[in-house]
Amino acid sequence: MVKAISIGLLGLGTVGSGVVKIIENHQDKLMHQIGCPILIKKVLVKDIEKERRVSIDENLLTLNPSEILEDPEIDAVIEVMGGIELTREYLLKALANNKHIVTANKDLMALHGPELLAAASRNNCDLFYEASVAGGIPILRGLVDGLSSDRITKLMGIVNGTTNFILTKMSKNGSAYEEVLREAQELGFAEADPSSDVSGLDAARKMAILATLGFSMNIDLADVKVRGITEISEEDLKYSKKLGYTMKLIGLASRDGDKVEVSVQPALLPEGHPLAGVNNEYNAVYVYGEAVGETMFYGPGAGSLPTATAIVSDLVAVLKNLRLGVNGKSAVSPQFSKLLKKPAEIFAKYFIRIHVKDEVGVLANITLLFAEHGVGFDKILQLPLKDKDYSEIVLVTHTASLRDYECILQKLESYEMVKGIESTYRVEGENIL
């Protein structure tokens, strides 16, 4: 009998239970690949008595992290407890004790990724985190291994299932944000406190991780400009559709020369774009490489078993490395220093919806303002409003720099004939199709 490899689990919630299930149910396949059984030796929990989603020997449960972090027989630690500061301490201790790490913790990796990866490297340990971005989709591997020879110039991701579910339902049924959010909470697609999802923060963490790997440059969470979905109205979705677009919460990372931009915002995609068809709770990451062109990775972005698949696949990689004695050698440190684009260097097309006084010459004045900044239009719609003194103008611009566009917005707001800028969104994915 070959000796089993022992692992410890930090956490036994939704994802942790999935990990236990996969290791049990797929033991044969795992053993065929790594040549020995995988034994879960200890599981850190907060409450021993709590009812679990998975049946597990109570003797494996512990309240004491040292029973995992300091057990010399444990080779690898799977972190599925969440949290940031305490978790960081635990993982640093595990690495100091030469334990390999697999984590699903995007919050942690987005904030302390470089520190943890450096600690892993010092201790000849692997630290893998495929599950931290887009659940079951093997996108980090796709970027790091599959496209290792290419130069990635753009990443666009639908990397938050909750907001994609909400936007899909709003678009399909013409329902209001609050109503769909309630439905999503009832169905378990949104948490009781959905703020980190709907504010875009969750997506921003994932984009920091993706951009760091895709551009080989340390991108911090603070570098990501974030806007959430809470202000999107039914009108915005109605006009998007009318103009041939689909609204998605898009994580965007783009590179021109040495400089990059990383952001998360609701954006309009042309209906035929591969990302426009990614619906409900699904995730997808679209990758544009200089040589490969367009590729896309699609799948479930969350959920117990999909996320656990990514974790156990990472564990298989750790254990294969262990057999070959090459742990801690696969990470490649960032090649470039970080250079962020300034607003004058960020170019995009914009959708803007304005309420204006219904007077002669208003549209002429507005288009003149854009023209003075060298910005033309792709699409123009003017419609009457219920209040007959005002009308609604919807414009889609040609490409403009963010600096020019912000300047235009400021001036528009100061115009007496403009009642208000109702909304504005970036339009993405058109130049590439």
Place this chain on the structure above:
Amino acid sequence: MVKAISIGLLGLGTVGSGVVKIIENHQDKLMHQIGCPILIKKVLVKDIEKERRVSIDENLLTLNPSEILEDPEIDAVIEVMGGIELTREYLLKALANNKHIVTANKDLMALHGPELLAAASRNNCDLFYEASVAGGIPILRGLVDGLSSDRITKLMGIVNGTTNFILTKMSKNGSAYEEVLREAQELGFAEADPSSDVSGLDAARKMAILATLGFSMNIDLADVKVRGITEISEEDLKYSKKLGYTMKLIGLASRDGDKVEVSVQPALLPEGHPLAGVNNEYNAVYVYGEAVGETMFYGPGAGSLPTATAIVSDLVAVLKNLRLGVNGKSAVSPQFSKLLKKPAEIFAKYFIRIHVKDEVGVLANITLLFAEHGVGFDKILQLPLKDKDYSEIVLVTHTASLRDYECILQKLESYEMVKGIESTYRVEGENIL
């Protein structure tokens, strides 16, 4: 100065030129990852004088394969010459001389994959072939590494760009097969002799490779049932659309318990299925795993630079292994012996279009025949034909075994009231949505 790693190229056609370009243009990124420069030491060609798509020092070109296969300074060989028997000999010789191999050759891998992989393993050599399936899409890595912990139960692939281009144009414009084929040839999306594409053979080779990896079972080309696109009529596409389906040439590999089915055929997918939106020359592989659920990998299926990206990414993997001294250790031999499903074990829904005599009771008789075999219907259309003595019936069945369905087809053909079975196709992707 770190010593360069030397490689040899067999072939300098479309893909070979792409490999040379990527190694030149991305030398910095490659060097950052593998820690030393990559030097192309020799390139086997058929004609030294021929004009090339890439500028290359003529002294590197050779007509003599031994200058690559027997040069002890060459560490890895990239095979982009195509062909089968001679190529097999070359690669076996290269492996015997301890050279690692990267190949894009699906014909070779579908026929002689197991032999070549065994030879690689004996010689502690890597043999990678990501580029052989779906060009720039890192699907083999996705299956082998990304989903290593899961049990794959179904693979559906649009893995031939030529036929996908033809079917997309036929569907969009309502044009006839021959007309679109001519257009595809003019645009370079179909070869002068398109037979291996349109017959489904090319897709079958790729499915043999995908099924072998996905199911960990040696699937031979001869195990793949193949039907091409040459018989698809404009009527078939018209009715498909009317019933809410999109026609695609689908490579299908499915597993129930220990038994598998691998086939290539035109099939109808519901319009909302992720594969239904894969258009023109693009490829995609949809993977269904027990734990992960649905995932899809999308991208360019062919072309000089996309295919070369996959090759050079494989080369990076070889060279990283070389640095760690672990070449030849990553291949996992098939876990299961091959068990193919019998017709009674293959279940699907079918679309069938029949011309029948326009008489009372005909539809009743036909539906009765299906009912006698326990097969019901999802959708039924009956329409008059120009020839008023006949009418057209289009049926979509519920799930039936292939044995029952073939039996029904035989009996239908013997019915005096049936003028002819115009066409029949599998309907896929409905049970999973």
